[in-house]
Amino acid sequence: MGRLIKFLFCLIGMIMIIPSKAVAQAPNAQVYNKFDELVNPSNTGVFNGIGYEEVHRTINENHKFFLTTAFVEGTLYYNGQPYFSQLLKYNVFDDLLLIQAKDRGNLSLFQLIKEKVDGFEINGHYFTNIKSSESEELNGFYEVLAQNGEMQLLKKHARNINQLIKDRVVYYEFKPKEMGYLLKHSDKLYEFNSKREIVKLFPDAEKSIGNYFSSERKTLKINRDQFMVNLFRNINLENSSKE
Template sequence: MIKNYFSFSLFIILLFSPVFLMGQEQPELLKWFDNQIGTENTRLLNGTAYSDRHRTINEKNKLFGSATGKGSVLYDGQWFPDLQMRYNVFDDVLVVQLESGLGLNIIQLVKEKVERFNLNGTPFINIIPQNNAGVTGFHEVLWEDNNFKVLKKHALRLNEKRDREISYFEFEPIEGHYAFTYGDRNYILGSRNDLETIFPQYRSEIQNHYRSDRSILRSRPETFYTNLFRELSGLEDELRKMPQR
């Protein structure tokens, strides 16, 4: 269950209940609470305590970049900069660390309220399930402009390990999928034929790109798809400039 203001609201109520229930000092208590956590970050406490069910003992964990990093998040319509964050790729959740007078608070944000975030310079966007052909959750934004977004879904494989009497887990990167946004729809990047079906007006350009950059598709798919959609975006812009009949 989502806990507004996290568990500290309950802590405050219990600690100051005689005064709080009278209502005379409520503004002062809220001011005190904001000072403890930082007024600008109070809304982030509208989440749940983060608990990891998988024990790891090395860098092969479930985190993007294998560690907590510096970032910002667009959460519930507001940007929160300069945060300590971690993106749990395996469970597809975003976690923030907030320091306060009460100690270190590790909070799993409400996923539906996360619109975008940036972690160590890498941008991500959250695709909310809604007729998106399997494109849901946090995706890295490889490239975007007014016409397209090129996206990458990261994925991990879970392996259980045992060392004498100790059981732990390791996570290894596996191929997720690539996707793109066009208009208000999101598509999995599948075969060349799929793209030609979506963009029949650019069939010859798509075919030429696949023929000329086939080796790049195998070795550097991020580059291949970014270059392809840069080209398609230019064609879109030219098409809009043409006089309408």
């Protein structure tokens, strides 16, 4: 029986045992979580990835994962369906999403099938999976820094790898690799990293872009992501005012 059919039975059951006012106020996450509690987690359709084995031993805080090496509770959008309160970890270097399954008290580690991952949210950061047949080299997980309608400002996280040897043991360290940004609009992808490339994307806003780069040099130096987010929002506001 598919997850959707089981979910409908679960929803009917909840309506029968929960007061109508509570049902109306209950968020979707609560309903889905209730469903996953009633069904064996390994049968919900999400735990069909492959086993994951770590091949890089690290010796310091320069690891390959996003923010932390620990699994953190987050939301997974997988094969068209949401899965809330999942233990997730994003391997930035290999661009893989890992999940820790709770099954009968045992913990199992899986590497999710990348093509089925639509997106995920961990530690307040939302990632989308770019799947473009026209620009396959751009495919992968990107953090959504800002969004306005169909337009998204995306950032690719990446790591450089270095090998270390200590006491005849090989270790690895991973340090952030500076990447450009991606603009997604109406399923079209546009790479940019410089002022010239941004002006090329928004020629009507050339003057305001130039003024922004001049006035916000400090922000660009200290927090490049925030600089791009603010610029993106300013450009969108300017374009909206002209429509």
